[in-house]
Every structure is written in structure tokens, then in C-alpha cells.
Amino acid sequence: MSDQYDITPRVIIARHGQTDWARVGRFTGTTDIELTQKGIGQISTAAATLVGAGKLLDPRRLTHIYVSPRTRAVETFKLLLPQYSDFVPGKVTFTEDIAEWDYGNYEGLKDMEIRNLRKMRGLDGEREWNIWTDGCEDGESSQQVTERLDKLILQIKEIQKPYMRGEKPADVLVVAHGLILRAFAKRWINWSIDRDLPMEIQPGGIAVLSYKDNDTNKPTLNLGLALP
Template sequence: MSDRDARTPRVFIVRHGETDWAKSGRYTGTTDIELTKVGAAQVSSTAAMIVGAGKPLDPSSLAHIFVSPRKRARKTFELLLPQSSFGAAGWEERVTYTEHIAEWDYGDYEGLKFAEIIQLRQGKGLDREREWNIWRDGCEGGESMKQVSDRLDKLISQIREIQRPHMNGGEAGNVLLVAHGLVLRCFAKRWIRYSVDSPLPMMLAPGAVAVLSYKNGNIDEPALCLGLELRKAEPSDVI
């Protein structure tokens, strides 16, 4: 990793920890569900490994944080970055709870499993020529691909403006997103200007972290960050 790459702002995307519905394969969009004990432990484990001064996700490096307003995302944020992580007062101004990063609204399919959705749609005479694909077909009574893309694009525009002044290093310019599995995969596609239904298979486990950034320190070259330089923090690195 070049010095330029190390100074280029990053976007950390974090999926909330396990919930009972997610564990059982039920589509969970607008329903407000708490983390399981395992889910809370997943996030706490992630925080212990990567969050802190001199670690990949240093609270002092964050220019802004966007969190889904659902309980499972809020709790994940609290476990990932306790208030004590921020030190100085006024950190609340850097946090926005926004529906822009809420999970896909599954509408009539909320709480159902994949096989149940397929059965429901077939009973209505749908999908006779091809199997239902949420990326392409959206959800009855819920959101379409375009609606999800539009709200994510608005958020991406906000993030670009936040990070634009920091492309050559300087003060903290990183951004953190805490949200949900499907919408974060959509976000990653839109970040690199792919359509939400592009065939780009991705996985993001409960409590997991992924990183987005820019190539060549250029705001017009958004990229997936496939790896970070992992090195021991020097005294000069710790603020």
C-alpha cells in the first residue's frame, strides 16, 4: 500500500450482529428486532480486534457516521463504538441515523423465508419464465430496485462531499456505516457505480466489516478495498 493509499479516506461498512430472524433465514426489513446474545458477542469481538487508537477503525479518524435507525443497527453501533471511544464531547454531531441506509423494505415478504416467498409468488401466477430475483424484481408492497438505488445514491453523494476535502490526507476523513446485510451489499455495488442487480456475488457475515475507498487518491475513482495494510502502530500514529 502506498503512502497515498494510506491517506485516502475510507468507508467502513459494518453489518449488525445476529438476530433470531436472520439466523432462521427470515427476511427482516422494517421489523425492529434485537440482537441475540451471539449477535452482541460477534460485534464486541469485532470491536476488540479492529477498533481503537492505532487500529484499522480508529474513532479519531471518523469524519461522520451513518447508522440505520433499526434497533439491531443502533445496538451494533453502541457495541462497536461506545461513547467512551470518542473522548471529546460533541461527537454526537458526527452521527446521523438515517433511512437512507435502512434495510430493503420487503413489503409483503417481511418475515418470510426464501422458499415461502417463491411459493407465494407462484400462487399469484408470477415468475413463470424466470425465478424471482430481489435485486431485479424488488418486493410486492415494498421497495423496488430503483427506490433502493436512489436512496443509496443520495447517501453516496453526501459521503463524497464529506470526503472530498480529505483526498490528500490531513484531518480525519473516514466514514462509518452501520446497517444491514442486503442493503450494504447494494451500497457496495452503487459505490463502484454498478447496478444493484449486477452479478457481483458478495458475502457479509453478521458483525463483519468491509472497506471501500478510492483508487489513486481520486474522488472520481471509487473502489472496493480488498485489503488493508496491517502493521503495528507507531507512537506517531496514535493521536
């Protein structure tokens, strides 16, 4: 049997590098903020280590790239793949579908500040606030996030479906933000956003999603990859 990891299209997800707000735990959704010097270093190191011919992220295998339009994500994309730093029609899409969760009234706050604010307003008497279930006041609900992610996932599957047995390289890269990428991973495996799946992706981190048995109806999380 063929080694499916050599031929099955993958979705490579990359979180932007550190920002000043991310460094101190502030919820950063719609606010446009640049990478810190450390964040630039994180992405530069990832690019040198993981990007290139025969490496985890091989530009020759990319058929499409989706990038959040927020500055921190765009900077990350340009550092990872400088050869695509100019918009490439048909190859790169900057889309709000993979922008960070809109935190509404919670923008710029820390987790405990949000919880205290809600309790001052008489909320969460029976249970603690959970963004996956409750969403954000004057921001996005989990249903709204689900709808836009599902639209993007459908596009990706349509792109990759004709090439599930290696007819041509068809990897897709998604460059975005911490919370939305965790939500993306849940929706990728058809889990509801409010279903508990403890996971983390660090600033500058890269992870891989794919399919089992070369089948778009069997999306998977790759827990480990064999090196080329």
C-alpha cells in the same frame, strides 16, 4: 509516491450482529428486532479486535458516522463505539437512507417461502424471482433503493472530497444491514443494483471501501488492507 492507503479516506461498512430472524433466514426489513446474545458477542469481539488507535477502525480517524435507525443496527453501533453511544450532533446521523430494504409483503418470510408464494400467484413463469431486479411487492423497488443510496453516497463523497490527500483524517463509518450494504457496495463502484456481483457480509462483519488514486471519481472495493 506516497502510500495512498495511509491517507485516502475510507468508508468502513459494518453489518449488525445476529438476530433471531437472521439466524433462520427470515427477511428482516422494517421489523424492529434486537440482537441475540451471539450477535452481541459478535460485535463485542469485533470491537475488541478491530476498533481502537491504530486498528482497522480507528475512532480518531472518523469524521462522520451513518447508522440505520433500526434497533439491531443502533445496538451494533453502540457496542462498536461506546464513546459515541449518545447522539453527537454533527458526527452521527441515524438515517433511513441506510435502513434495510423494505421487503413489503415478504417481511418475515424465508427465501423459498417467497418463491412458493409468488408461484402460487402465477408469477415468475419464465424466470425465478430476483430481488435485485424485481424488488418486493408492496415494498421497495431496486430503483427506490438506488435513489436513497445514491443520495447517501453523494453526501459521503462531499464530506471526504476536501481531504483526499490526507489533509486530515476523514474516514466514514456506515452501520447497517446485510442486503442494503451489498447494494451500497454496488452503488459505491457505480454498478447498477441488478448487476451480478456475488458477495457476502456476515453478521458482525466489517468491510472497507475507498478510492483509487485519491480520486472521488474512482471509488473502489478494498480486497485487502495492509495492517498499520
